[in-house]
Amino acid sequence: MSRLMLGRTLERICKGVLLLCLLHFLIMMILYFDVYSQRFDIFSRFNNGRNGSRNNSSGAASGHHFYYYNLSRPNATSAPYLAAGEQLVPSSQPDNNHTPSPKPLPPCPENPPGLVGRLLIEFSSQMTMERVQKENPNVTEGGRYKPPDCRPRWKVAIIIPFRHRENHLKYWLHYLHPILRRQKIDYGIYIINQLGEDTFNRAKLLNVGYTEALKDAEYDCFIFSDVDLIPMDDRNLYHCYDQPRHFAIAMDKFGFRLPYAGYFGGVSGLSKKQFLKINGFPNEYWGWGGEDDDIYNRITLNGMKVSRPDVRIGRYRMIKHERDKHNEPNPQRFNKIQNTKNTMKKDGISSLTYKLVQVKKYPMYTNISVEIGKPPPRPIKG
Structure with a gap:
């Protein structure tokens, strides 16, 4: 009798483990397809942006606006994550030819931080x-x-x-x-x-x-x-x-x-x-x-x-x-x-x-x- 109850207990444990494995597998599949769909959506926008850049004249004529996103830059932001009211400027060049313009230099400080102050000036050592x-x-x-x-x-x-x-x-x-x-x-x-x-x-x-x-x-x-x-x-x-x-x-x-x-x-x-x-x-x-x-x-x-x-x-x-x-x-x-x-x-x-x-x-x-x-x-x- 005790052997029969032990067997049923083990059977229930195995079924529970099997159910947990199946649940884990389903969750992983859902996450995988969710991430995959987001990546697919991003690259679709990326390609649409490139196509829109190439066909800017036809897009403008039809009243559609195509935006170009340079995702290769660090901290770049794609359109779905922009704050309300923000827009990206359309580009007239494809991504592989686009070079970001250098940032303008800031003005030099009125009091440069590297100054020494009082200097020792001497003319005894030979100078060349x-x-x-x-x-x-x-x-x-x-x-x-x-x-x-x-x-x-x-x-x-x-x-x-x-x-x-x-x-x-x-x-x-x-x-x-x-x-x-x-x-x-x-x-x-x-x-x-x-x-x-x-x-x-x-x-x-x-x-x-x-x-x-x-x-x-x-x-x-x-x-x-x-x-x-x-x-x-x-x-x-x-x-x-x-x-x-x-x-x-x-x-x-x-x-x-x-x-x-x-x-x-x-x-x-x-x-x-x-x-x-x-x-x-x-x-x-x-x-x-x-x-x-x-x-x-x-x-x-x-x-x-x-x-x-x-x-x-x-x-x-x-x-x-x-x-x-x-x-x-x-x-x-x-x-x-x-x-x-x-x-x-x-x-x-x-x-x-x-x-x-x-x-x-x-x-x-x-x-x-x-x-x-x-x-x-x-x-x-x-």
Whole structure:
């Protein structure tokens, strides 16, 4: 009797297991066909979208709208899962030829996050152009650089008046290229080399640099820098501002103080609009001194004000050197400064003349060699 009941119990258990297996099989089949039907529906829409793209003209004529879904993109969304009111834009190209347009770059931040702040500047170690080039692999021919991850507000030409300062130039490039790259600036470096041994004319060379840089690219900001001045803080941002900018306000040779209120020397910047408003820089300051004060006068006489960085940020170190030959102090500079109002409309970028001799693009800068003439004979005293 006990054996009979045990057999019936086992029989019931086996039937239960069999029923559970059958139920599991039915559930799996239902899920399988449900998923398969969804995949089939998606690919049907995909093919309809492709056909609709190929037959867009006939579809438009019949009043039907066909949409194209690029399901190969990560996180792509097909039509059944779009929120109410959303639409996908029809494509005029098949999927296999469609290349998504690159996203526009965001604007560069006003205060780039990679800035270091106060810098240690020294000129005791030997500097070579090979070292400078190795340190700046992302700078392209002619000393050009553009940040790859954002869109700069300004396109900046940095212009350096130059003659016989090759050693200073190596240090300038060594320090400035990394600073400018950290500042996320779209820039080019232009060395304006005055040929010959006649009297040096800094302001006229700056006018030449402005003119020649615009032949190379559509710059809208111009920074004019002496080759022996290195900024000691990379938060001193080399771009243009609402007002003409004086960057080098605290040089070590002046005890890190502004020598006088109207000083505009060393490193300055103007937008293209500001530069043209003052008719550029004077061409008739031959020799050392005076042209910076004339430029300051031009700015104030045209209703603009000079902007400056904080004195703790606008610090500069100067490479020590002897005064250049044929760049002696200009004895006429004081009389000329007093006459800026009368001379600025006729003496400037509008009256610039020079002879372009050579333009050569080096890996770290563009060299522009020019002949700018000689100073007029000085009046005989008495």
